[in-house]
Amino acid sequence: xxxxxxxxxxxxxxxxxxxxxxxxxxxxxxxxxxxxxxxxxxxxxxxxxxxxxxxxxxxxxxxxxxxxxxxxxxxxxxxxxxxxxxxxxxxxxxxxxxxxxxxxxxxxxxxxxxxxxxxxxxxxxxxxxxxxxxxxxxxxxxxxxx
Amino acid sequence: xxxxxxxxxxxxxxxxxxxxxxxxxxxxxxxxxxxxxxxxxxxxxxxxxxxxxxxxxxxxxxxxxxxxxxxxxxxxxxxxxxxxxxxxxxxxxxxxxxxxxxxxxxxxxxxxxxxxxxxxxxxxxxxxxxxxxxxxxxxxxxxxxxxxxxxxxxxxxxxxxxxxxxxxxxxxxxxxxxxxxxxxxxxxxxxxxxxxxxxxxxxxxxxxxxxxxxxxxxxxxxxxxxxxxxxxxxxxxxxxxxxxxxxxxxxxxxxxxxxxxxxxxxxxxxxxxxxxxxxxxxxxxxxxxxxxxxxxxxxxxxxxxxxxxxxxxxxxxxxxxxxxxxxxxxxxxxxxxxxxxxxxxxxxxxxxxxxxxxxxxxxxxxxxxxxxxxxxxxxxxxxxxxxxxxxxxxxxxxxxxxxxxxxxxxxxxxxxxxxxxxxxxxxxxxxxxxxxxxxxxxxxxxxxxxxxxxxxxxxxxxxxxxxxxxxxxxxxxxxxxxxxxx
Numbered sequence: 001x002x003x004x005x006x007x008x009x010x011x012x013x014x015x016x017x018x019x020x021x022x023x024x025x026x027x028x029x030x031x032x033x034x035x036x037x038x039x040x041x042x043x044x045x046x047x048x049x050x051x052x053x054x055x056x057x058x059x060x061x062x063x064x065x066x067x068x069x070x071x072x073x074x075x076x077x078x079x080x081x082x083x084x085x086x087x088x089x090x091x092x093x094x095x096x097x098x099x100x101x102x103x104x105x106x107x108x109x110x111x112x113x114x115x116x117x118x119x120x121x122x123x124x125x126x127x128x129x130x131x132x133x134x135x136x137x138x139x140x141x142x143x144x145x146x
Numbered sequence: 147x148x149x150x151x152x153x154x155x156x157x158x159x160x161x162x163x164x165x166x167x168x169x170x171x172x173x174x175x176x177x178x179x180x181x182x183x184x185x186x187x188x189x190x191x192x193x194x195x196x197x198x199x200x201x202x203x204x205x206x207x208x209x210x211x212x213x214x215x216x217x218x219x220x221x222x223x224x225x226x227x228x229x230x231x232x233x234x235x236x237x238x239x240x241x242x243x244x245x246x247x248x249x250x251x252x253x254x255x256x257x258x259x260x261x262x263x264x265x266x267x268x269x270x271x272x273x274x275x276x277x278x279x280x281x282x283x284x285x286x287x288x289x290x291x292x293x294x295x296x297x298x299x300x301x302x303x304x305x306x307x308x309x310x311x312x313x314x315x316x317x318x319x320x321x322x323x324x325x326x327x328x329x330x331x332x333x334x335x336x337x338x339x340x341x342x343x344x345x346x347x348x349x350x351x352x353x354x355x356x357x358x359x360x361x362x363x364x365x366x367x368x369x370x371x372x373x374x375x376x377x378x379x380x381x382x383x384x385x386x387x388x389x390x391x392x393x394x395x396x397x398x399x400x401x402x403x404x405x406x407x408x409x410x411x412x413x414x415x416x417x418x419x420x421x422x423x424x425x426x427x428x429x430x431x432x433x434x435x436x437x438x439x440x441x442x443x444x445x446x447x448x449x450x451x452x453x454x455x456x457x458x459x460x461x462x463x464x465x466x467x468x469x470x471x472x473x474x475x476x477x478x479x480x481x482x483x484x485x486x487x488x489x490x491x492x493x494x495x496x497x498x499x500x501x502x503x504x505x506x507x508x509x510x511x512x513x514x515x516x517x518x519x520x521x522x523x524x525x526x527x528x529x530x531x532x533x534x535x536x537x538x539x540x541x542x543x544x545x546x547x548x549x550x551x552x553x554x555x556x557x558x559x560x561x562x563x564x565x566x567x568x569x570x571x572x573x574x575x576x577x578x579x580x581x582x583x584x585x586x587x588x589x590x591x592x593x594x595x596x597x598x599x600x601x602x603x604x605x606x607x608x609x610x611x612x613x614x615x616x617x618x619x620x621x622x623x624x625x626x627x628x629x630x631x632x
Contacts, residue, residue, distance in 0.1 A: 032482060036479065036482070043438075044513065044527060045522060045525055046431070046434050047509060048522045050430060050475070050520070051427065051431070051520040051521075053482065054423060054424070054478065057423065057481070061420070061485065092522055134521060135520065135521045135522060136521075136522055137521075138522060139523050
């Protein structure tokens, strides 16, 4: 779960929009990789991790077309797909927290974005972050697969 | 309950039989009414024949190859009935100003028969649509059944039965003593011609069917054709018991089947990787939960001592389902990376909406929490088998839900595969550009997918459809054994 912590720190520290978008892209990608790697860890959470990975793809794709996302090649860490040593609740809590952080930071960014494309991307990606939080939190209230 | 063609065909036949059983001479006003209803019946029968998939008479005459005997029979029957209808059109015109008695039992029976036959044709037509170019399009999974040669032959046989019953009785309506008053003499002759043509039509089919009779199965299938209307939406309430969940899942699956076909033919929602990804996600979750349900039913069938054959079939269906859902997960994984591009504001499709409800209901059947959702807060252990099916009849109910869900998933898969193939052929598949180093990934924007990736995705759909078809087939057998609704 250290990789997720590093990405969360990048999200918290990002000041400019391009920086936040790049960190968000990597955060969604990290959620996807970890969720995919956790699908088989507990059969009763199969649908949870499958749906969270799907929401993470929604987030990644929303960010991908933000005008302010840098076109230059960027470098990011490889996230381990299997959270070695971490129990399933720790993994789920970490992803829930990251989803909540994405929601918070991207909602804030959407309010301040100048370009309509950035605003729409941040809103959609924030929604994906919110879904991930709802899916992964122990007290979530998710009714839909949509 | 959805109406079937048999619901209209059988009463129509009974009313015709009741009308022709009246041997007393009809008063003139009733005779006029009967002629008008005979006209309605004949026009309806002509419409049925117009709907059958045969060439028009001119194309048939110009065809280089000889027509098949079946096609020739349809054409002969249609020509005869059209001539009869033309004659009756004249007869009805001459009766336009006469007083008719529509209350006579014979007239009422003929009128009811015409109404039932017209409604039956309307029911069959719900399975077809007319394209903007004017061609007839199939819009349901039953449509190919309706146009199949065995069912078309069975329908032709029913038309012939009606014609042969009507012909001798309606000939009596042409007698001079039956048509009195100021009615022109040509009216009786027109009715006689129509009766004769009706008999010729029926006899043509009868002769053909004497050589090649339509099968009893085709006749049963014809009568079982349902109206193509989606059942009304039932919102998942969170308080549904097993029987409600099973019924709701069957309704969702049927609505999904219909939405899938309609969606595939609409340009309003151009298919995108996002919709295919959601479909694969839902299919994987439904399959995973279905396996859980079928494992529970296997145990319950043993507890209820339903017999080794049923236990083995439920177990076999569970095994087949366990092979199917991982193939859907593999497809979802493909769409993590590959994309058709981002289409902002496309909204959710009707298929996604139905899939969402189906996931909830199948999930709630599989797991103990009646408020189950694909969220960690609602996750729970699997449902107790005794709770899933307290009595043997409950097993049938739950199997019907899993069966229809599996069938709907397989059908959506086939639609998605065609759309994916079209996207691949049109070079609409993209992947992000990644370069891996020791500890980092260099990411660039999307580029066209490589040929190997383009080949992989449809191949994964082939695997998923094959595995899902196998699972559905096992569930077909189980549903038949249990006499489960499908």
